[in-house]
Amino acid sequence: MISLAGRDILHAWGKFIFTGVGLGLLIGVTLTMAGVYRGMVDDANVLLDNSGADLWVVQQDTLGPYAESSSIYDDTYRGILGMSGVARAANVTYLTMQVRQLGDGKARDVRAMVVGITPDGPCHPGQPGYLVDGRHLTRGHYEAVADIATGFALGDHIQIRRNEYTVVGLTRRMVSSGGDPMVFIPLKDAQEAQFLKDNDAIVRQRARTEQNPALNRPGVPGLLDAVIASQSTNPSVNAVLVQIEPGADPDAVAEPIRRWKRLTVYTRAQMQDILIAKLIATSAKQIGMFLVILAIVSAAIVAFIIYTLTMGKIREIAVLKLIGTKNRTIAAMILQEAVALGLIGFVVGKISATFWAPIFPKYVLLEPGDALRGFVAVVVICVLASVLAIRAALKVDPAEAIGG
């Protein structure tokens, strides 16, 4: 028996291909939406991976440093270093801001997450894991290592707050949970960038302090200078990143830090939960809604196309029924055409998504598993969408082929 669906598709291949391409672009958008979600999750995981930490020590009762603001003293890490099971600990600050690229004709702002790290070398927590060009931070001030997604090049000068930095290294896939590329600068500079007030505010603060009789006592020389000095510097960081000794249990190491330092400590699994279940949960639901709507729209389009194609053959279907074609042969023809349309659409959609995903400003991760699930969904949608046309075809009266 010949394939009626195959013959019909070959006969009207132009119409079929163009329809499939149209459907494919829609499927491509759907796959890309799934890729956007996967990219967000991957960004979150990459953020955790790149931090190189096993534990995150943050301000008590906060979800910091990625989901909420957190502020702890920058000497806290010394006490943590002395605790059992701790191999390394390092201060870190995170600040998402506009970083200005300087230079003739180059001046532009880039949204980036500025990360303050101690220039201890690549093995320490918080450091960029690997570089694609240049070197790590070695000086205490005015150097930067940037993710290549910022568009910065080695030797470029960038401005963060009032200070200028030279890009000495480039790294890759170092992004915030929101997908913003990271710029690493020395911790002291980052603390200043995050907490230092502008000059006018400092002048006003000094004046207020001088006018305060409790702080400016004639009988206590040096008090005013000490107070002003403490107001001008900031001893806070957002978190302490901790690496534990090999074989140590993260929960066992975390517990005494919680108890004795009165800080909140998150393990990798807890931080992953905060990032994925809390921080990007709303975005995930948003994308999920888009996926549902796109699936419904795709199903409606396939149903409409298959229904229209079937209605265009109504007289032929009547003839087929009159000459003895079984209902299941006619239903199979429509079903095969719907699935073929879906297959064309899926191939076009997968190719389209693969080509346009790298162009997106944020990371789009197209996973083979998602493609497989998408393929199954497309086939299921096509099968369901063909039901309407099959019902219409089976209702056709073979008597319609005979006049009168």
Add this chain to the structure above:
Amino acid sequence: MDKQHVESSARGIRIEGLTKRYGEGDTAVDALKGVDMQVAPGEVVGLIGPSGSGKSTLLKCLGAVIEPTAGRMTLGQDVIYDNGWKIPDLRALRRDKIGFVFQAPYLISFLDVTDNVALLPMLAGKPNAESRKRAMELLEALDVAHRAKAMPSQLSGGEQQRVSIARGLVNRPPVILADEPTAALDSERALAVVRILNQMAKQYETAIIIVTHDEKIIPTFKRIYHIRDGKTHEEAGEGRSFD
């Protein structure tokens, strides 16, 4: 009716007292009111009548497309209908025992000429090669074998109708029902189609019923059934030669 005709009609199609009622109660319409008809193998008869006389209803009943209300239909030795269908699979009956030729050829647009004809034996479970071989034999007999690979849209009206006839004959059915097969053709092509149907009827021992309004072909029938208000009466035709 002579003895030879009665004996041969035992292998053709025979209907007795066929009635068809549409609707019920006050709105009931009797489209057929006890129709009698018999066509012998190899015979071509005309069925003529004005619009609304019941021609199409009779054709649909004969084609097992709609169910009569009462009566009896016999195809060859098989009772098809006797106040109820006696054949469980009407679809197979239509496929294997009845050939259809329509007013418009209604060829399947996405199949080429060969497969349009070969489709029926394929549907009946015959192998593709055998089905196509049988289709080619008929296409050659009908002088359209040279268009075997053409699509229906590439054929002239006369060629399409000949392919349609080939499709009606391909399963060697004992009866062919032709619904206005010459309506869309000019005189020359119309007579050619009727000539072919007569040749095929003789060659394949097929009983052919042609429903027509076409004045050009009516004189060619040897027997004609007139249908009016749901009743038929038989009369002898001119049986004019095609020469």
